Amino acid sequence: MTLNEQKLAALDIQKIRGDFPILNREVRSGIPLVYLDSTATSQKPLQVLSVMDDYYRRSNANIHRGIHVLAEEATGAYESARERIAAFIGAATPKEVIYTRNTTESINLVAQTWGRANLENGDVVILTEMEHHSNLVPWQILAAERNLRLEFISVTPDGLLDLESYTELLKLDPKIVAFTHMSNVLGTINPAREIIQMAHTVGALTLVDAAQSVPHIPVDVQALDCDFLAFSGHKMCGPTGVGILYGRRELLEAMPPFLGGGEMIKRVELRSFQNNELPHKFEAGTPAIAEAIGLGAAVDYLAEIGMDAIEQHEQEIIAYALERLEEIPGVKVFGPEAQYKGGVAAFTLPEAHAHDISQILDSDGVAVRAGHHCAMPLHNKFGITATARASFYLYNTEEEVNKLVDGIYKVKKIFA
Amino acid sequence: MDDLYRELIIDRYKNPQFRGELDPHDITFEDDNPYCGDHIRVDVRLDENNIVTEAVYSGEGCSISQASADLLIESIHGKPLDEVKALTKEDVLELLGIELGPVRLKCALLSLKVLKAGAYGLGEASDDLVT
Numbered sequence: 198m199t200l201n202e203q204k205l206a207a208l209d210i211q212k213i214r215g216d217f218p219i220l221n222r223e224v225r226s227g228i229p230l231v232y233l234d235s236t237a238t239s240q241k242p243l244q245v246l247s248v249m250d251d252y253y254r255r256s257n258a259n260i261h262r263g264i265h266v267l268a269e270e271a272t273g274a275y276e277s278a279r280e281r282i283a284a285f286i287g288a289a290t291p292k293e294v295i296y297t298r299n300t301t302e303s304i305n306l307v308a309q310t311w312g313r314a315n316l317e318n319g320d321v322v323i324l325t326e327m328e329h330h331s332n333l334v335p336w337q338i339l340a341a342e343r344n345l346r347l348e349f350i351s352v353t354p355d356g357l358l359d360l361e362s363y364t365e366l367l368k369l370d371p372k373i374v375a376f377t378h379m380s381n382v383l384g385t386i387n388p389a390r391e392i393i394q395m396a397h398t399v400g401a402l403t404l405v406d407a408a409q410s411v412p413h414i415p416v417d418v419q420a421l422d423c424d425f426l427a428f429s430g431h432k433m434c435g436p437t438g439v440g441i442l443y444g445r446r447e448l449l450e451a452m453p454p455f456l457g458g459g460e461m462i463k464r465v466e467l468r469s470f471q472n473n474e475l476p477h478k479f480e481a482g483t484p485a486i487a488e489a490i491g492l493g494a495a496v497d498y499l500a501e502i503g504m505d506a507i508e509q510h511e512q513e514i515i516a517y518a519l520e521r522l523e524e525i526p527g528v529k530v531f532g533p534e535a536q537y538k539g540g541v542a543a544f545t546l547p548e549a550h551a552h553d554i555s556q557i558l559d560s561d562g563v564a565v566r567a568g569h570h571c572a573m574p575l576h577n578k579f580g581i582t583a584t585a586r587a588s589f590y591l592y593n594t595e596e597e598v599n600k601l602v603d604g605i606y607k608v609k610k611i612f613a
Numbered sequence: 614m615d616d617l618y619r620e621l622i623i624d625r626y627k628n629p630q631f632r633g634e635l636d637p638h639d640i641t642f643e644d645d646n647p648y649c650g651d652h653i654r655v656d657v658r659l660d661e662n663n664i665v666t667e668a669v670y671s672g673e674g675c676s677i678s679q680a681s682a683d684l685l686i687e688s689i690h691g692k693p694l695d696e697v698k699a700l701t702k703e704d705v706l707e708l709l710g711i712e713l714g715p716v717r718l719k720c721a722l723l724s725l726k727v728l729k730a731g732a733y734g735l736g737e738a739s740d741d742l743v744t
Contacts, residue, residue, distance in 0.1 A: 552649065552675035552720060556617060568649040582650040582673060611618055612627075 208502065208510045214592050216242035216498075228562040231597045236381050236409060236541055236588035237566050238431045241495075245434055248494040249487045259483055261460065275486050278493025279476070285496040286426070287417035288443055292475040295442040295449070296484050300408040301331040303427030303442035304375070306479060307404055308335040310452045311425075312373075318344045321371040323401070325350040325358055325387075326578055327380045330571045332406045336375065350376065352578060356383040356532035363395065371401045373424075378410035382572045382586065383532030384515070384541030386414065393423050402448070408432060413511055413539050413590070415504040418443050430488060435495035439488035442479070449475050456481040507591045511540035514589045518542050518598045525605055531579060540589030543570065546605070548612040551583040557611060558585075558604040565601070617711055618676070621684075626676035631686040633669035642731030643672070644738040646723050651678045653727045655686065663694040670727075675720055677713070682724035684708040689728070698732045700725060702743050 214220050217240045224230050232240060252274060258267035260275050276291070283291040297303045316322070322336050326349045340347050348366050351359045358376075374396040379386045389410075393403045404425040410416050411426075412433035418426050425448070430439040444452075454461055454472055458481035463471040472478045499507065516535040522528050522542060530544045546554060555567035566586045569576045576582060587601055635641075635656035643654035651674030658667040668689055670682045685705055689697050705725050706713070713721055722743040730738035 550675035552677070552717070553618075556717070573650065576650070582652070583675075611623070 208506055208591060210510075210592065210594055213502070214594075216244060217592055218243060218246075220592060224559070224562045224564075231561075231563040231600045233587040233589065233593065233597065233601060234564045234566050235412075235432070235590035235593075236570075236586065238437065239412060239434050239590055240592065241436065241491075242434055242498055244498045245436065245491050245494045249436065249491040252487045252490050257487075260486055261477075271486055274490045274493070275484075278489050281493050281500075282441060282496050285500060286411065286441075286443060287419045289419060290446065293418075293443055293446050293449065295444065295476045295479045296489050297427075297440045297442050297479075298438060298485070299429040299431070299440035300406060300427045301335075301440075303425075303440055304332055304404065304406065305335045306442055306455045307375075307425050307427075307444070308339045310455050310479075311402075311448065312336075312339045313343075314451075314453055316343050316345055316372055319346060321346045321348055321366075321369045323348050323350065323363070323366050323369075323371045323374040323376075323396075325376045326352040327356075327358070327383060327385065327572065327575050328375075328377055329381055329406065329408070330573070331408075332375055332377060332404075333574070352383075352575065355534075356380070356385050357537060358385070358387050358392075360388075360391070360395075363392065367395060367399045367401070370399065371396070373402045373404060375404035375406070377406040377408075378416070379407075379413065379539050379541075380532065380572075380575075381409050381541065382543045382570050382575055382584065384538030384543075385533055386410065386537060386539055389421055389423070393421055397422070409539065409541075412499075414508045424448060430492035430495065433492075433495055434498055435492035436485075436488040438485040439492050441492075446475065449479070454481075455479050458482045460484075502591065508539075510591055511589055512536075514593055514595065514598065515540045515542065517595050518587065518589065518601070521598055521602045522605075525602065525609070527609070528605065531584060540593075541586065542588070543584040543586040545581060545584055546608060546612075549608050551585040553612070554585040554605070554608050557608045558601065561600065561604050561607070563597075563601055563604045617713075617717075619711065622676055622680040622709065622711070625680035625683040629679065629683045631669050631683050632671060634671050635667060635669055640731040640734075642727050642738070644723070644727045644730065646674070646678070646719055649674070649720070651675065651720060651723055653678065653682055653724045655682075655724065655728045655731055657689075657697075657728075657731065659694060665689050665692050665694070665697065670724060674723070677709075677717055678720040678723050681705055681709055681721045685724050685728065694732055698729060700729065705743075 256270040258271040260272040279291045283294045351362045396403045402424040405423045407428040411428040426443040431437040461481040463473050527547045551567035638656040639659045640657040653672040655670045668686045726738045726743045729742040
């Protein structure tokens with residue numbers, strides 16, 4: 198068996214679960230945790246926790262300007278993490294990998310810097326109807342300021358992007374197309390390569406919201422040929438407080454800075470400053486050092502297991518989950534068939550509100566999310582206010598899907 | 614959990630007593646819970662002495678938000694407007710007879726927030742009304 202074939206072999210779920218101490222806890226006496234909320238945030242393996250703990254115990258120091266052992270160790274670990282993250286997403290150079298707080302900040306960075314420098318009255322920005330608020334509101338803010346025209350690729354009743362509507366919108370000469378790679382509600386994995394190629398044929402740039410894709414499927418920015426790509430550490434086994442903006446180097450070089458302060462400058466005089474070089478130009482102030490190092494450990498962990506194997510595991514889990522959920526009378530799962538989606542199942546029951554579903558599932562230790570999942574326009578589109586959402590990751594099992602299904606039957610009994 | 618879904622709440626959720634809209638009305642107000650999109654509208658009629666003669670609510674949301682609205686609206690019938698303005702979080706929790714965590718508390722208190730914003734004639738509802 199080659200190394201690649203080994204990685205494609207089924208995951209050793211029990212071994213993986215052993216890496217996540219939280220999965221062993223009981224939520225109440227005798228009731229083990231069934232964590233089905235990884236789309237909101239993933240759990241963290243020991244490999245990540247111990248690296249962060251070790252950093253604080255042994256190497257804690259501010260980075261880049263200290264000339265002592267701790268500062269050098271801290272800087273080395275922080276920059277080494279950037280190199281491994283760059284390799285994980287296939288970036289040409291670590292200079293194209295900017296540390297931010299999260300996906301939201303990454304998208305705001307692009308809107309506020311590239312957007313302000315390049316968009317003016319009447320310019321068209323294309324988004325989609327399935328965006329998370331984090332890829333809507335930053336553009337709405339800029340649109341109000343610059344009188345931009347926002348247009349939306351429509352979503353079909355099956356939960357797929359309507360590429361015919363996209364073809365029509367491209368005739369409007371858009372300046373940028375910003376879209377989610379994988380919907381956090383429908384689970385839809387969008388044809389990113391095709392969307393990007395189509396944008397480039399009319400000279401538009403592209404921004405990929407990869408908050409849900411980078412944790413769950415192999416993503417290579419050079420293969421996608423995207424211009425910007427944003428994701429968060431905490432959804433991919435890393436800590437909260439650190440995210441990434443990938444940008445093509447020549448774009449980042451030409452963009453004005455984002456936040457001003459220490460670290461992002463080369464020199465400062467009383468009335469002027471000179472930008473620092475990439476990637477520091479966009480990293481004002483003391484960053485989340487331990488978190489960046491933790492994200493480095495997270496990509497090591499995921500790469501070791503293999504993103505192909507993780508994707509395959511989630512495909513199996515979601516196919517099984519959809520099959521079981523659809524057996525339950527009244528359950529409506531939103532989004533496309535398993536083959537077009539990742540491990541996300543947002544659903545409704547006619548007799549109970551999503552909050553009530555979630556609360557009753559919680560009584561059996563099953564953690565799902567309830568609400569609009571920061572995608573109110575998408576919920577409006579489907580004529581609903583809230584869904585319950587079960588989401589899956591590398592550590593979830595079919596047994597946990599069974600517990601979800603049992604819990605939904607309990608909801609139905611209470612609300613019968 | 615069993616407490617949370619005590620019979621009263623399920624019953625009021627499934628068989629509400631005070632759902633509807635009033636037109637004309639002396640007071641009307643509506644608002645959403647930004648965390649989940651639950652929505653409540655309250656309509657109230659007063660007599661010449663500012664006593665509540667009729668009140669109803671409409672909207673949608675989870676059992677806690679809807680049952681608490683139903684119980685709250687029931688409780689204000691015959692009350693002077695000043696007493697309605699003085700209602701508190703504790704009054705609603707007493708009506709529900711359960712303890713709630715921070716997230717569900719927002720569900721339970723949405724109707725009170727809407728009612729008080731209307732009673733005070735405010736332009737916008739604020740969480741300060743129900744803390």
